Amino acid sequence: MNPNEITTTGAPSLAERLAQVLSHSVRTEAVYGTPVERNGVTVIPVARAYYGFGGGSGTNAKSEAGTGGGGGATINPVGYIEMKDGRTNFRPIRSSVVPLVAVSGLVAYMLMRSMPRMRASRRIDNANWVGDVSE
Structure with missing residues (x-):
């Protein structure tokens, strides 16, 4: 069994579905991009990532139930790491x-x-x- 895989009996709950989404999207690559090397200079893009999720469920007196939820994410570039001649510098994007x-x-x-x-x-x-x- 894969430890990253969530298994449930029946339909997955809202929390389980959110956990699955997060496990696929919250990775180092979201903040540190793929390094690019040209002419002895390596550049690694750097971003700031924000994630937010929420949800809820409830019932009323008629035994009706409902659930809902949502989420969002934003990733903004903040700079890059430049590696050249054994030195590393962070260069912010202003x-x-x-x-x-x-x-x-x-x-x-x-x-x-x-x-x-x-x-x-x-x-x-x-x-x-x-x-x-x-x-």
């Missing part, structure tokens, strides 16, 4: 979104902060206006 959001937020803050001064300046200009000077 996202350009975070600095862009930070700069956009700073610009929005500066604009909002200057709005009262711009309005006050406009009121002063309108109060000093005496009419059309181009005759």
